[in-house]
Amino acid sequence: MSELVARHRGLLALTARxxxxxxxxxxxxxxxxxxxxxxxxxxxxxxxGGRIKQIEGVPYDQFIVPGxxxxxxxxxxxxxxxxSTFQARFDRYIHDVLSAPMRTWEINLxxxxGGxxxxxxxxxxxxxxxxxxxxxxxxxPLALAAAVLALLxxxxxxxxxxxIYAESFDHHMAVNNVAILPLAFLGGVFYSVxxxxxxxxxxxxxxxxxxxxxxxxxxxxxxxxxxxxxALGVTLACxxxxxxxxxxxxxxxxRLKP
Amino acid sequence: xxxxxxxxxxxxLTKRYDGGLLALDGFDLTIPDGAFFGLLGPNGxxxxxxxxxxxxxxxxxxxxxRVFGLPHDSLEARRMVGLAEQDVNLDRFLDVRETLVYHxxxxxxxxxxxxxxxxxxxxxxxxxxxxxxRAPQLSGGMRRRLLLARALMxxxxxxxxxxxxxxxxxxxxxxxxxxxxRLHEQGTTILLTTHYLEEAEALCEEIALIRxxxxxxxxxxxxLRQAYAADTLQDVYLRAMEVT
Numbered sequence: 001m002s003e004l005v006a007r008h009r010g011l012l013a014l015t016a017r018x019x020x021x022x023x024x025x026x027x028x029x030x031x032x033x034x035x036x037x038x039x040x041x042x043x044x045x046x047x048x049g050g051r052i053k054q055i056e057g058v059p060y061d062q063f064i065v066p067g068x069x070x071x072x073x074x075x076x077x078x079x080x081x082x083x084s085t086f087q088a089r090f091d092r093y094i095h096d097v098l099s100a101p102m103r104t105w106e107i108n109l110x111x112x113x114g115g116x117x118x119x120x121x122x123x124x125x126x127x128x129x130x131x132x133x134x135x136x137x138x139x140x141p142l143a144l145a146a147a148v149l150a151l152l153x154x155x156x157x158x159x160x161x162x163x164i165y166a167e168s169f170d171h172h173m174a175v176n177n178v179a180i181l182p183l184a185f186l187g188g189v190f191y192s193v194x195x196x197x198x199x200x201x202x203x204x205x206x207x208x209x210x211x212x213x214x215x216x217x218x219x220x221x222x223x224x225x226x227x228x229x230x231a232l233g234v235t236l237a238c239x240x241x242x243x244x245x246x247x248x249x250x251x252x253x254x255r256l257k258p
Numbered sequence: 259x260x261x262x263x264x265x266x267x268x269x270x271l272t273k274r275y276d277g278g279l280l281a282l283d284g285f286d287l288t289i290p291d292g293a294f295f296g297l298l299g300p301n302g303x304x305x306x307x308x309x310x311x312x313x314x315x316x317x318x319x320x321x322x323x324r325v326f327g328l329p330h331d332s333l334e335a336r337r338m339v340g341l342a343e344q345d346v347n348l349d350r351f352l353d354v355r356e357t358l359v360y361h362x363x364x365x366x367x368x369x370x371x372x373x374x375x376x377x378x379x380x381x382x383x384x385x386x387x388x389x390x391x392r393a394p395q396l397s398g399g400m401r402r403r404l405l406l407a408r409a410l411m412x413x414x415x416x417x418x419x420x421x422x423x424x425x426x427x428x429x430x431x432x433x434x435x436x437x438x439x440r441l442h443e444q445g446t447t448i449l450l451t452t453h454y455l456e457e458a459e460a461l462c463e464e465i466a467l468i469r470x471x472x473x474x475x476x477x478x479x480x481x482l483r484q485a486y487a488a489d490t491l492q493d494v495y496l497r498a499m500e501v502t
Contacts, residue, residue, distance in 0.1 A: 006368075009363055009366045009367065009368070010365070012363065013360050013362075014360075014364065016360070016363065017363075020352075020356070021351045024351060087350070088349075091348075092343075093348060093349040093350075095315055095347055096347070096361060097364055098315055099313040099315060099339070099341055100364035100365055101333040101334070101336040101364075101365060101366060102333075252317075253317045257314075257315060257317050258276065258317070
């Protein structure tokens, strides 16, 4: 064990640095997204929930919790890694890491894990508050754990990739505001896609975040708009593609090294 | 006794940037173990590109780089090199102590060893009073001290100093000279780039003149003066660079 630790001290130090950054800025990185997601639960779930009684047999305030948690975690994992990686490039302190005796996968993983820590902290905090408020169950904990791992794989890697390509802070914000957020809202966070008329129902099935929301929803509620295995499979495939892209960038040095 | 491999050996090092600029063109250089070696040349000569290649900060177009006989990109070779870059590139989220301790971690030091070494480095570079201050809040001189402390944190055998005294006051420059000399006396190989010719003359055993990505000459300061029939190193430099 101690030999393993000694071999990967660089990875451990980089992970500690990324986690340190998340915790140092905890009001921005953890508290703010938790509060905004809770506001969604309170405003949409508890107030609109009085008018929309149930969706597919589930109380509305419980129905929206899994999607909101998935959305908050995905955004946190992405934006943390995109901003941290971009900042490291912009200020060039990434040189301290690139010149260190670390394997490329260790640098990639170390930069990715900060987003995972942040997303998990947000997910746990939201769950700790939303479960007692709404009474949302966790019917399939193993399925939920697998869905969360697939979420972290996809959005942590995507964040690092965008952080490597971004030329300014606007770029990584744009990916969040123009792609992730709209796709999350259109991915069935607030409604069941089965209730949409054609062709919107079919179009929704082209949205990868739809599958992520369904996989997480199945973990909580034991029910979803599509098969859990399909939802998990699509999310894992997206995650594998992002992780492969990120690994290629580190292995070749493209965009990281002139 | 088997002679120790050179601290740095470059063979046919070529770097062409994506935009087409040829920064280094088949560059050959050998720096013996334990040397104090100066690299002089105008802006754009290729000095920083050379250093970046050694430290794995750029993608090399062609050529071979070895550090103490090992491929420069091997983990063992990287562990033996310490770099203080010309531009201040400190992590804005970390204070002085954290900067040093995390750097030690990146280079494989245990947490306990990294803390102990960070205390040593802060003592040597007079940074103890600023241990809890984040990099953006430090003065220019303090940042420069921290850059050097970070470069030396993991006790490298080859220390690369890219314009280490640019923009620092005379007091700090003298302090740094003293420390770098002491380091060299202890057996550390130093590769120094500088625009201060008197600095190169005072510190370096051997000096290489570089321009347009090519090596023009290398010798001791006296040897260069003889070769260029010049009275001062400044005259040597001006003649070599053909700016007179």
